[in-house]
Amino acid sequence: MNYPNGKKKPTVRKTSDKTNKSFSNRGMTLEDDINTTNNYYLAINKAVIHKKPTPIQIVNVHYPKRSAAVITEGYFKQASTTDYNGLYRHKHIDFEAKETKNKTLFPLANIHDHQIKHMELIIENGGICFLIIRFAAYDETYFIQAEKLISYWKEKLNGGRKSIPYEIIKQEGYLIPFQYQARVDYLAIIDKLYF
Amino acid sequence: MNYPNGKKKPTVRKTSDKTNKSFSNRGMTLEDDINTTNNYYLAINKAVIHKKPTPIQIVNVHYPKRSAAVITEGYFKQASTTDYNGLYRHKHIDFEAKETKNKTLFPLANIHDHQIKHMELIIENGGICFLIIRFAAYDETYFIQAEKLISYWKEKLNGGRKSIPYEIIKQEGYLIPFQYQARVDYLAIIDKLYF
Numbered sequence: 001m002n003y004p005n006g007k008k009k010p011t012v013r014k015t016s017d018k019t020n021k022s023f024s025n026r027g028m029t030l031e032d033d034i035n036t037t038n039n040y041y042l043a044i045n046k047a048v049i050h051k052k053p054t055p056i057q058i059v060n061v062h063y064p065k066r067s068a069a070v071i072t073e074g075y076f077k078q079a080s081t082t083d084y085n086g087l088y089r090h091k092h093i094d095f096e097a098k099e100t101k102n103k104t105l106f107p108l109a110n111i112h113d114h115q116i117k118h119m120e121l122i123i124e125n126g127g128i129c130f131l132i133i134r135f136a137a138y139d140e141t142y143f144i145q146a147e148k149l150i151s152y153w154k155e156k157l158n159g160g161r162k163s164i165p166y167e168i169i170k171q172e173g174y175l176i177p178f179q180y181q182a183r184v185d186y187l188a189i190i191d192k193l194y195f
Numbered sequence: 196m197n198y199p200n201g202k203k204k205p206t207v208r209k210t211s212d213k214t215n216k217s218f219s220n221r222g223m224t225l226e227d228d229i230n231t232t233n234n235y236y237l238a239i240n241k242a243v244i245h246k247k248p249t250p251i252q253i254v255n256v257h258y259p260k261r262s263a264a265v266i267t268e269g270y271f272k273q274a275s276t277t278d279y280n281g282l283y284r285h286k287h288i289d290f291e292a293k294e295t296k297n298k299t300l301f302p303l304a305n306i307h308d309h310q311i312k313h314m315e316l317i318i319e320n321g322g323i324c325f326l327i328i329r330f331a332a333y334d335e336t337y338f339i340q341a342e343k344l345i346s347y348w349k350e351k352l353n354g355g356r357k358s359i360p361y362e363i364i365k366q367e368g369y370l371i372p373f374q375y376q377a378r379v380d381y382l383a384i385i386d387k388l389y390f
Binding site for chain 2: 042045047048050052053054055056058068069070071072073074075076080081085086087088089090091092094118121122124125126127
C-alpha cells in the first residue's frame with residue numbers, strides 16, 4: 001500500500017464539487033474519472049485506452065427528411081466483455097470498473113459470468129486484465145488483478161462468500177493514486193506490477 | 196498473392212444465399228462474416244477479438260413499470276476509433292472493415308481523420324493495425340496494413356488521389372482466404388506478416 005487510508009469523506013455526492021479544482025474526487029463518477037484519465041493518457045501519447053460504447057439493441061429507427069436518423073426504440077444489452085480496453089507499452093490492457101456504496105465489501109454479483117470468462121481469455125492470451133473498484137464511502141479506488149478476482153469468483157461457485165471484503169481488497173489490491181489530470185492513475189500500478 | 200483473382204460474381208446480393216452451406220460468400224455482409232470469424236476464433240480459443248458496439252447518443256429513456264428501460268430518443272454518433280479490436284498471440288489487434296460496391300477503387304472518404312490518427316497511435320504503441328476492404332463486385336476481401344493506408348491518406352492530404360485503385364490494393368494488399376468457419380480468415384495473413 002502506497003497511500004494512507006481511512007480518510008473518510010461524506011457519502012453524499014455534491015454535484016457542485018464537479019468544478020472544484022482541488023485534488024478532491026467528490027462529485028465525479030468513477031466512469032467520468034476514468035474517461036478523463038484515458039483522455040489525458042491519449043493527449044500525452046502514453047496509452048491508447050478507450051471505453052467501449054454501451055451495447056444497445058436497436059429496434060426502431062426513424063429517418064426524418066433533411067435530418068439525422070433517430071432511434072425511437074432501443075434497449076440496453078448486457079455487455080459480453082469488459083468496459084475498457086486498449087494498448088500500453090505494447091501490452092493489451094483490458095479492465096472493468098465498478099463503484100460501490102457498500103462500506104464493508106464488494107458484492108461479486110456486480111460481475112457477470114461471461115465477464116469472468118472474458119478475463120480468463122485475456123490473461124491466457126497475454127493481456128493485462130484487472131478490475132478497478134471504487135468504495136464511494138471512502139473515496140478510495142483500488143486496482144485488483146483479474147487473477148485475484150477470478151479466484152474469489154471460483155470460491156463463490158464452490159459455496160464460498162458472495163463478496164470480497166473491503167479489508168481483503170485493501171490488502172490484496174493496490175490503492176490507485178489520485179492525480180489532477182490522471183484522476184485514476186491506474187497505469188502507475190501497471191508500471192509497478194508488470195514492467 | 197496467394198489466391199486467384201478475377202472470378203467475377205453477380206453484384207446483386209441474394210439474401211437466400213445466407214443459408215447456403217457452400218464456400219460462397221454471397222449474401223453475407225462483411226460485418227456478418229467478420230463477426231462469424233471472430234466467434235469462431237473465440238470458440239477455438241485462438242484470439243479474443245470483438246466488434247465494438249455502435250456508439251449512440253442517448254437523449255431520452257423511458258422506464259416503464261415492471262419492464263426494461265426503453266430508449267425513446269437516440270442518435271448515431273461517429274466512431275472515434277476503429278470497429279474491431281482484441282488480442283492475438285500476445286499482440287494487440289486493431290482494425291476497421293469497409294465494403295465497397297466500387298469496382299475500380301476504394302474511396303479514402305470512407306475513413307475519417309480521427310480513425311487515421313487512432314491507427315497511427317496503435318502502431319506507435321506496438322499494436323497490429325490494418326484495414327479489411329471487401330470489393331463486393333468481385334467478392335474479394337483484402338487485408339491492407341494501416342501503414343500503407345496512412346501513406347495513401349497523407350498523399351491525399353498533399354493533393355494526391357482521393358482513392359486507392361483496386362489494382363494497387365491487389366498488389367499491396369493480401370487477399371484474405373475464405374474458410375467455412377473463419378469466413379474472413381485475417382489471422383492467416385497476420386501469421387505470415389507478423390510472426
